[in-house]
Amino acid sequence: MTPDWLTIREGTAPLVIGLPHTGTDVPPAIEARLTSPWLARKDADWWVHRLYDFAVDMGATLVRTGISRSVIDVNRDPLGVSLYPGMTTTGLCPTETFDGEPLYRDGQAPGDAEIAERRATWFDPYHVALQAQVDRLRGQGPVVLYDAHSIRSVVPRLFDGELPQFNIGDNGGTTCAPELTQAVEAACAVSGQSVIVNGRFKGGWTTRHYGRPEAGVHAIQMELSDRGYMIDPAAPVTPDNWPSPYDPQYAEPMRGHLRRVLTACLDFAESRR
Template sequence: MTDPAICDIDPAFEALEPVEMRAAVIFNSPHSGRVYPPQFLRQVRLDMALLRRSEDTAVDSLFAGVVERGMPLMRVHFPRSMVDVNREPYELDPRMFDGRLPTFANTRSMRVAGGLGTIPRVVGEAQEIYARRLPVDEALMRIETLYKPYHRALRRLISATHRAFGGALLVDCHSMPSMAPVREDRPRADMVIGDRYGTSCAPAVGDLIEAVLRECGYNVVRNKPYAGGFITEHYGQPQTGVHAVQIEINRALYMDERSYRLTDHFPQLQADMMVLAEALARLPLERGGDWRIAAE
């Protein structure tokens, strides 16, 4: 039976906006939510330590300083293991649910096949979240109550920024485990920049991020293994003046991945992210801006 209280998270997400917008850059932390409703916890078969493996712990805190620098920060409070807003609205695995999914649901995407749809089936290394199937009505309720309002708010923020500045950059902020799966043939970098292989933002955006992070001493790669998810792909439309880029941060840089405790390196990483934010704020994001100068 569906319990509507499972979605009763107040607030489910926040748009932390500055008193005065001073740059056309929006920061977004869609996976740092850590409010786990008791109704949800009664459904799962995993303990909290395992459940939190899909959480981008403290990424919203890493970027919190952008607000006082004149740039907004969106952050989600419900956990990714409950609803993943970095997916299409209806990427759903029919094996997870009792009842028939809507005919428009995307049941065949690679993400669904891997257990990582809008309502995820697994966390970590393919560890099943739920003890039993969920009612279809509950999946649809989570999407209507949590997923869709979040995306409406994000669209409004992007549109308002675009109107005010003539352009906008969405920086989608994530973290990644330090230990790569066996299928990856190299150690994890410190940072991964994802621009959907050059399609979600102007080249100067990725070039600037890479240059700043390397100057700060980090090992940086592009698009492998993370090229950007639904948010980067969906909102990144550089031909219209809206750019989107994803940043993945190696969790070992700032936290103990077993205990989820922040380490003494957290403040330095936080400071370095503000150096990056201030550099991005100087990009000429309005259409027709001199990207060549910004990249040099």
């Protein structure tokens, strides 16, 4: 039985979309230990599940967790190994926001036993579901796993200046065939907006763990600067200006660009079947 925090929408096309950071649910027992409920949801990939909801009509499969990344980040190495050694990042069970603000009251951060429990409760079931969908479709031929993300355009603690609009990651060309990366990059470039491959975001644990192009599983990450589909706040970011509401009209141009990107993913997979 699928837990209520996990959403799986099965399609028949050779495309699986992971939505690991769109959740905002925080169990009450954990929320009581936090410095601020707003901080616990601040770094969500806001509205990304709505941004990509058209993908269902394209036959894609979507796997989404409703649990906040501040509870457990299902796109981090479960053993706690840093994905970006030497660079600022957050862990499996983050204790601070992207901006360095503490998430927990003094002495309330989770210890090893609690982290293991959270992994068993949320991390493992999410990846069991994601693996099952990849395996289901892989049985019919090559499949693309597209991990969908977004982040504020300006986060000085994580990167300098303004992030490019489209940030494509294949971990240095290891998680998918180069033809897929090239097709996605070309689809993004049509927008006339900034695009980078393997810049600040090279692909998280999901992309690196599942990407086995030699076995027909091609994993790629898309990190969007959220200015492309929602209003980015002027600094400082506060509960009064973040998150900005989802505006379908404002987001529609980006949805058009992403339709082109997902079409490129499908064309790639289907050409290899």
